[in-house]
Amino acid sequence: VDIYRCPRCSNSYPMSEPRWVCDCGSPLELESPGPLEKDGLRGQEFTLWRYVAVLPIRRGEDIVSLGEGWTPLVPLEPQSSGIYVKLEFTNPTGSFKDRGASVLVSKLKELGVREVVEDSSGNAGAALAAYCARAGIDCHIYAPAYTSPGKLRQIPAYGADLVLVEGSRKDTAQAVLAAASKTYYASHVYNPLYLEGTKTVAYELWEQLGWRVPRVVVMPIGHGGMLLGIYKGFSELLHAGYIGSLPRLVGVQARACAPLAEAFQRGASEPVPVEEGATAAEGIKIVEPVRGVEILAAIRQTGGACLAVSEEEIEEAGSELGRRGFYVEPTSAAALAGFERLRSQGPMEEKTVIILTGSGLKAT
């Protein structure tokens, strides 16, 4: 434990050094904790820190929390038949990214990091800005200058420094990498501590369903931070012997940008190169998911699926969620669209969970 491990070249690094990527360029992974005592597994907190026993933070005073996690699990339809939605949009900054940011920033506090850079104009940027504010860490968020101003209001509200970069998205990526040579790159894409945060969703679902595993979990995937976190959490529970099987993990992409769904269809083990089209589901418009190999393997291992939905299906699913009382961003609506596609192909199993990742108020 407390070691970053590279899944591709098998190099490893101690967590005591701030590091976001392997020397070989691959994203890193973290070992899972050893055998868990069920008695000590669940704490008193009604946040994700309820599961601090399985998180890589050693001292309670390093925890940087804004009340994230322990989000409601609600039937999709009133008196429904075992189809649930997990309301990740009720997290403090309005998305599931708070989970990863809370764990990552707690670790950075432990390590004494004082300043970070990150490139995200969306949910991840807002979450990092909020948790850095809480921890007193200087936060610089890089975004393309063409990003719509409405989208960028939340980040400076947390006191973060917003760096607008002229040119293409690649220019922004280069600018943040240049900055990362001098300070810490708190990448929500590369850093495996993000997955430690999202893995708590698995523990929560297990507890909320009466210590039972869901049969299917459906969610949007771009870089796959939610899917890989959930996979890790349920894998830990399986290895500890608390559950007998993994749920089927279903990742949903927008047809306009579906490198993983394409790969899944073709039986490929790596994401397929695609041309990026226009989609309302901005949170999953990811052409090159850096953990694509691991995502496809996890989906296949669980007997899950990866599918792509159209803009019309996303829009219709957003309306359907609204009519059920849930106001979410299009990225989250994509998950329901994927679920509806599956349901149209045959009855869905009981204990299916659909993850609603982000608030509709963000898209307003």
Added chain:
Amino acid sequence: VDIYRCPRCSNSYPMSEPRWVCDCGSPLELESPGPLEKDGLRGQEFTLWRYVAVLPIRRGEDIVSLGEGWTPLVPLEPQSSGIYVKLEFTNPTGSFKDRGASVLVSKLKELGVREVVEDSSGNAGAALAAYCARAGIDCHIYAPAYTSPGKLRQIPAYGADLVLVEGSRKDTAQAVLAAASKTYYASHVYNPLYLEGTKTVAYELWEQLGWRVPRVVVMPIGHGGMLLGIYKGFSELLHAGYIGSLPRLVGVQARACAPLAEAFQRGASEPVPVEEGATAAEGIKIVEPVRGVEILAAIRQTGGACLAVSEEEIEEAGSELGRRGFYVEPTSAAALAGFERLRSQGPMEEKTVIILTGSGLKAT
């Protein structure tokens, strides 16, 4: 119990008839439940329905829930000295109004109401629209035609019918009253079932503080729905003998529209007539709070206070909250502004709670 009582003319009505106002024009009240068994007080739910034992809903199948309540209580500052913020903005529609809407709509479902009208373009309108969607009740929300379109996106997202009325705010009020003669007026201002929802904040604070009462609770007040609900909840706990005293309740208004703060200053028992000025704190820009007499009495009985803060103080408090990781609407920032004013006048007691009522994403 199960009876609406008028605090002014002492008339009473059975709750089995849908009714929103006394024949004398006064808002109605609800009796508190009889002696509570502490063992049966707290349920298993991690929503406000945890406290269903003290709520006027008889059948579980009538409960209309989207996962509201049981919101995080977080230290204002990390490792802080007993000053907390209650994150009501993490409720499903982004504000504390979900509490009242959940209880009210549950009752309407019990009564078989199929259609409602309401006049609110803000948090209350969004909350009612969401819960009516969940319950399958037709919902018509009246708002002045001049309301900014951005503010009104959330309401139709829940499938509610948005009725834009030309003319002044009074024209909208008249239009909804005309409609109320033919259907049910689900008024967040008049209906005492809203206060049943907000009273659960008191029960939650009591439990979250380890079954102890906070010393001071600070919140924004317009119509006083949060303050009167909290007052009712703690009063029930006091009468049941579970707590030894009430917390001091502090209501904060914007100086631009402060009929209650003015009255409190002058020692008056009724709201003072004021001219409405411009304020960013739209949620508390209320010239004539219909329960003003009861609000002033509650504040005085608890040894609390009512104060008015300037636009500059509201803006500065909003920035301060952002720098601590909380992105809230200006109405909520007003509460912190009031707290900072009190703190500048002397040290604040431990176990002070500041209620953060609505999400900053709504104001974006």
